[in-house]
Amino acid sequence: xxxxxxxxxxxxxxxxxxxxxxxxxxxxxxxxxxxxxxxxxxxxxxxxxxxxxxxxxxxxxxxxxxxxxxxxxxxxxxxxxxxxxxxxxxxxxxxxxxxxxxxxxxxxxxxxxxxxxxxxxxxxxxxxxxxxxxxxxxxxxxxxxxxxxxxxxxxxxxxxxxxxxxxxxxxxxxxxxxxxxxxxx
Amino acid sequence: xxxxxxxxxxxxxxxxxxxxxxxxxxxxxxxxxxxxxxxxxxxxxxxxxxxxxxxxxxxxxxxxxxxxxxxxxxxxxxxxxxxxxxxxxxxxxxxxxxxxxxxxxxxxxxxxxxxxxxxxxxxxxxxxxxxxxxxxxxxxxxxxxxxxxxxxxxxxxxxxxxxxxxxxxxxxxxxxxxxxxxxxxxxxxxxxxxxxxxxxxxxxxxxxxxxxxxxxxxxxxxxxxxxxxxxxxxxxxxxxxxxxxxxxxxxxxxxxxxxxxxxxxxxxxxxxxxxxxxx
Ligand SMILES: C[S@@+](CC[C@H](N)C(=O)[O-])C[C@H]1O[C@@H](n2cnc3c(N)ncnc32)[C@H](O)[C@@H]1O
Numbered sequence: 174x175x176x177x178x179x180x181x182x183x184x185x186x187x188x189x190x191x192x193x194x195x196x197x198x199x200x201x202x203x204x205x206x207x208x209x210x211x212x213x214x215x216x217x218x219x220x221x222x223x224x225x226x227x228x229x230x231x232x233x234x235x236x237x238x239x240x241x242x243x244x245x246x247x248x249x250x251x252x253x254x255x256x257x258x259x260x261x262x263x264x265x266x267x268x269x270x271x272x273x274x275x276x277x278x279x280x281x282x283x284x285x286x287x288x289x290x291x292x293x294x295x296x297x298x299x300x301x302x303x304x305x306x307x308x309x310x311x312x313x314x315x316x317x318x319x320x321x322x323x324x325x326x327x328x329x330x331x332x333x334x335x336x337x338x339x340x341x342x343x344x345x346x347x348x349x350x351x352x353x354x355x356x357x358x
Numbered sequence: 359x360x361x362x363x364x365x366x367x368x369x370x371x372x373x374x375x376x377x378x379x380x381x382x383x384x385x386x387x388x389x390x391x392x393x394x395x396x397x398x399x400x401x402x403x404x405x406x407x408x409x410x411x412x413x414x415x416x417x418x419x420x421x422x423x424x425x426x427x428x429x430x431x432x433x434x435x436x437x438x439x440x441x442x443x444x445x446x447x448x449x450x451x452x453x454x455x456x457x458x459x460x461x462x463x464x465x466x467x468x469x470x471x472x473x474x475x476x477x478x479x480x481x482x483x484x485x486x487x488x489x490x491x492x493x494x495x496x497x498x499x500x501x502x503x504x505x506x507x508x509x510x511x512x513x514x515x516x517x518x519x520x521x522x523x524x525x526x527x528x529x530x531x532x533x534x535x536x537x538x539x540x541x542x543x544x545x546x547x548x549x550x551x552x553x554x555x556x557x558x559x560x561x562x563x564x565x566x567x568x569x570x571x572x573x574x575x576x577x578x579x580x581x582x583x584x585x586x587x588x589x590x591x592x593x594x595x596x597x598x599x600x601x602x603x604x605x606x607x608x609x610x611x612x613x614x615x616x617x618x619x620x621x622x623x624x625x626x627x628x629x630x631x632x633x634x635x636x637x
Contacts, residue, residue: 198577201425201577202421202422202423202424202425202577202578202579203421204421204496205417205420205421205424205461205463205492205496206496206499206500207463207466207467207470207496207500207502208470208500279431279434280431282429282431283429283430283431283628286429286573287569287572287573291572291573291576291577292572292576294576294577295572295575295576336579
C-alpha cells in the first residue's frame, strides 16, 4: 500500500480501537454485575459507534476539502503521517499490554494494568494533544491543524459522551441497575 | 497510628441524618480541604444530606470500587485461601461470612464461579442497608446462591453462630478501623468461635500510594471514590500493627500476615491477608 493508502487506513483503525476501548472504559464500574461478557461486547460496540458518529463529520470535511482542492491532499497526508508515527507505538504498547493481560495468568494480570494500561489511560489525552502539535508542524496549514485538532477532540469526547449517556440511562431507569455518576467529575 | 483523617464514605454511612455544614466544618477542621469541597456539593434538603441520594452515591462508589477488586483478582485470592483451608476438612459444611461486604462482589463472584465446591454457604454482611439490598438484587439478577444481611457481622447471631463451621473474611475493611479498635475486632471473632479468619487489606507503602493515585485517576469517576481510594492506601495498617492486634485479640489463632519490602513494589500483592485458624 502507498502512503496515500496506509496513513488514512492506519488512522481509521487506531480511531476505531480507541473508540471501542473508550466505550468499554465508560461502561466499567456501572452495574456491579459479575458475568459481563455480553455487556462488555455491547460497550465496545457502543464506543465504536460513538467514535464513528463524532469523527465521521471531521473526516467528511477533510474529504470535501480534498475533493475541492486536490493539491491540499499532500498536506493532510504529511500531518496524518506524523500523527500515525506517534500514535502507532502508543497503540502497540497498549495492545501488547492487553495481550499480556490475556496470557499472564490471574496472579500477574494486574501488572499489565498497573504498569501499562492505567498509566496509558492517564497519558492518552496528552499523547493525543502532542499529535496535534506534530500535525500542525508537518501540515503547515491552518485548516489541516484544525482538522487534526477536531479529530483528536472528537476521539477524546467519546468517553465523556458515553458517560453522560450512562447517567441519562440511569435517570430513566433508576431502580433496575445502579449506574452513572451524578456528582461533578 | 491515630486515624485523624476521614474517608467520606465512613462519614456518609453512619445511618444517622448528617448535617452538611457540620460535615464540611469537621473536614475543614481536620485539614481535609478537598474532602470538604466534595462534601459541600452533596445534595441537601433543609441542611441535611438527602438519604436516598447518599445511598445512590454509595452504591455508585461501591460499583466503582468493585473494579479494584476485579483488577486485583481479589475473589480468586480469597477462593485460593479458603480452598487451602478447607483441604484439611473436606466433608464439613462451611459458612463463609464476608464482613463489610459492600455490594458483595467477593461473595457473588464465589457464588458465580462455584470455586469453593459444594457444602459452602456464602453470606455477605454489611452495616449499610442500601448496599446489602443492592447486593441481594444483583445476586438475584444473576441467580446466584448467596445471601446478604444488614447488620453488624460480629454481633452474636447475625451471621449465625449455630455450630456451623464459619470462616470470616473481609476486604478493604481493616483500614476503616483505628489501631485501638483492631484488637476488639479480632477478639469478637474469637468470641464467636469462628473456624478461621482472613482479612485482606492494602499493604501500605509509597508504591501502593502512587499506584492508588494513578488507578483512581484513570479508572474512577466519582470524586468520593477518588478521594477515599487514595486515602485508604495511606490509612492502611502495616502487617506489624495487624499482627500485634490479632495476637492481642485472638492469640490462639496463630495469626499470620506479611508485608513485602517497603521500597520494592510488590505489584501482584497489593492486597494481603491477615489470617488466623482456630486451635
Ligand atoms: C470499604 S467497605 C468494603 C466493601 C467491600 N468489602 C469491598 O471490598 O468492596 C467497608 C464496609 O464495611 C462495613 N462494615 C464495617 N464494620 C462492619 C461490621 N462490623 N459488620 C458489617 N459491616 C461492617 C461498612 O459499612 C462498609 O460498607
